[in-house]
Amino acid sequence: MLIPKPREEPEHPKHNKRHQNTTKRVGLTRKARAGNRVGSGCPQEVARPNKAGLHKTGCKEGDSVLGRPPLMLTLRDVTKTFNARTLFGGANMTVNYAERVALVGPNGAGKSTLFSLILKEDEPDAGEVIRDEWTTLGYLPQESEPVGDETILDVATGKAGEMERLEKILREHEERGDVSAPEYNEAHSKHDALNDPQAEAKCKKILKGFGFKEEDFNKPAREYSGGWVMRAHLARLLVIEPDLLLLDEPTNHLDLLSLMWFRNYLKNYPGAILLISHDRDFMDELIETVYEIEESKLVQYQGNYSEYLKQKEENWDRAYQAWKNQQKEIEAMQEFIERFRSVASKASQAQSRERQLEKMEKLDRPRPLRKAFRFNFPQPQRSGQRVIALTDIHQAYGEKKIYQGLDLEIEKGERTVLVGPNGAGKSTLIKIMAGEVAFQKGERRFGTNVKMGYFSQHRADTLEPELTILEELKRCAPELREDDARSILGSFLFKREDVYKKCKVLSGGEKSRLNLVKFLVDPPNLLLMDEPTTHLDIWAIEGLILALQKFEGTLVFISHDVHFIRSLATKVLHINAGTVTPYSGGYDYYLEKTGAEENARAAVIAQ
Structure with missing residues (x-):
């Protein structure tokens, strides 16, 4: 990735601290002037478009529109179809300097497509996507490309493969004696910026905020997971x-501690943020504007995610009441017309009402709001009071010791x-409970009548490959009516004909x-779940929460979704360096006792 030398720019409006964007510009590639991708699957750095891309509003850097900061991004009457399906039809959107915006909508609604349009990776069928001439874009996709021998620090500073490329350009120009060429000067500036010690120091602090240790910086990135x-x-x-x-599900690979640090860091971020996320708590803490993709339009709501939900419900109530009142009016008019059409003294009035009814602009009945799916799921068999006990557990992966003498009981x-932090042993502990990983010493005992079930993102061997989705569900619950089965599957994002797909192609x-x-x-009456919300949208997560709140068995789970945790957890086990510390209360009780929130905040301030 390319890093040009910082240049002086006009100041942004200073209506609050976030808008005082006087940060040095390190790492902005001029190669991407037209919005070209810089390294597929990696965070994208998109430089300022050329003059031809200047929007037509006449708004320049530092201008104010009706007292607001100037526009960075405008979508004007954008239309886009995909596979004969209209994703956007006349969609409009604006993003101001330092604004925090969330883009929401069901899976498949077009959120990632909209990002592609903004990044100029795709073109709208009609309408305009206008970026301010001075605006720089940074993009984090959901998945990254595999990495090679570059170190973690090389990836984070942008040195990966870039130094060699720049040095080749410099060497070729010097050999030709062509050191006054613009390409030489630009390569020289980028080479200097890559070696900027201040940028590297800042990078190391940020890596630590994300959970890396000093000894990780110079290790090959290929030794680490994609997350x-x-x-x-x-x-x-x-x-x-x-x-x-532009952040597409940025919290997917973060543990709770790094997520808290990241959220607090973004609160002080000097630029604007456009976010796709299924993390409700993250959006509530950060977002001030929500755009919802609804019926091929972008509908704007002011406030965070919870406020958006409240406004949406209030808008629906008003629309439904207006439709209902109009229906009563229409019914009364039709009754009058039918009653007096043949009555000479009232015939003219009846005709007048009939004309009035014909001219009336009819309101459509508003579509029902999407709600979390509610279903009375069956309850499991009752177990004994002690559900599972681990005694003197010793577990290691090769030379790496995870637990030494662990004792734990779940009731x-x-x-x-x-x-706890990633790598502390959370997944290992839940796998020990499930019998999915061996331990070298100790004992695992289940209580009376315990039936255990283990859910993991990477465990799909329980599916019959030749059965359809619907058949597979009916196989484990034969008494389930097909209508109920389809409704349940639909709430978990299996729509219409999807239920007839065979498991082997999923x-x-x-x-x-x-x-x-x-x-x-x-x-089962003991449910072990490792990150159950990862592939769900917000409404499916709400449906899962409702189901688990009614669940009368015992639940042990891992999640980085704070709203999910707050809604369910009655006990917290903090795991770090092989030590398990119990907190007999909910998530907020755990935060209060550990000061985790304050520590995350202090870590940001210290930077």
Whole structure:
């Protein structure tokens, strides 16, 4: 990735601290002037478009429109179709300097397509996508490309492969004696910026905020999981500080501690943020404007996610009441017309009402609001009071010791969440409970009548490959009516003809969701769940919460979704360095006792 030398720019409006964007521009590529991709699957740095891309509003850097900051991004009457389906039809949207915006809508509504239009990776069928001439964009996709031998620090600073390329350009120009060429000067500036010690120091602080340790910086990135590499790419964008951050599900690979740090860091971010997320708490803490994709339009709501939900419901109530009142009026007019049409003294009035009715602009009945799916799932068999006990557990992966002498008991009816930094042993602990991983010493004992079920994103071997989705669900719950089965599957994003797809052709995410539904219709009395919300949209998550709140068995789970945790957890187990510390209360009780929130805030301030 390319890093030009910072240049002086006009100041942004100073209506609050976030708008005082005086940050140095490090890491902004001129190669991407037209919005070209810089490294597929990696965070994208998009430089300022050329003059031809200047929007037509006449709004320039530093101008104010009706007292607001100037526009960075405008979508004007955008239309886009995909596979004969209209995703957007005359959609409009604006993003102002330093504004925090969420883009919401069901899976498949077109959120990622909209990002592609903004990044100029795709073109609208009609309408305009206008970026301010001075605006720099940074993009984090959901998935990153595989990495090679570059270090974590190289990925985060942008040095990966770039130094060699720049040095080749410099060497070729010097050999030709062509050191006054613009290409030489630009390469020289970028080479200097890559070696800027201040940028590297900032990068290291951000990496630590994301959970990396000092000893991780110079290790090859290929030794780390995709989630950890994605954190390094995300650190890269925060070092660059583009004017507009486009983030597509940025919290997917973060543990709770790094998520808290990231959220607090973004609160002080000097640029604007356009976010796609299914993390309700994250949006509530950060967002001030919501755009919902609804019936091919972009509908704007002011406020955070919870305020958007409230406004949407109020708008629906008003629309429904207006429709209902009009229906009463129409019914009364029709009754009058039918009653007096043949009455000489009233015939003219009846005709007048008939003309009035014909001219009336009829209101459409508003579509029902999408709600979290409610279904009375069956309850499991009752277990004994002690559900599972681990005694003197010793577990290691090779030379790496995870647990040494662990003792733990889970009791009936507890809803326990495992928290702690990535790599601390949360997934290992839940796998020990499930019998999915061996331990070298100790004992695992189940209580009376315990039936255990284990859900993981990477476990799909329970599906019959030749059965359809609907058949697979009916296989584990034969008494389930087909209408109910289709409704349940629909709420977990299996729509219409999807239910007839064979299990062998399903993606990893689809297999994960199907396994989740199977647990709900035929529940064990001990449910072990590792990141159950990853492949769900917000409404499916709400449906899962409602089902688990009614669940009368015992639940042990791992999640980075704070709203999900707050809604369910009655007990918290904090895991770090092989030590398990219990907190017999909900998530907020855990935060209060540990000061985790304050520590995350202090870590940001210290930077």
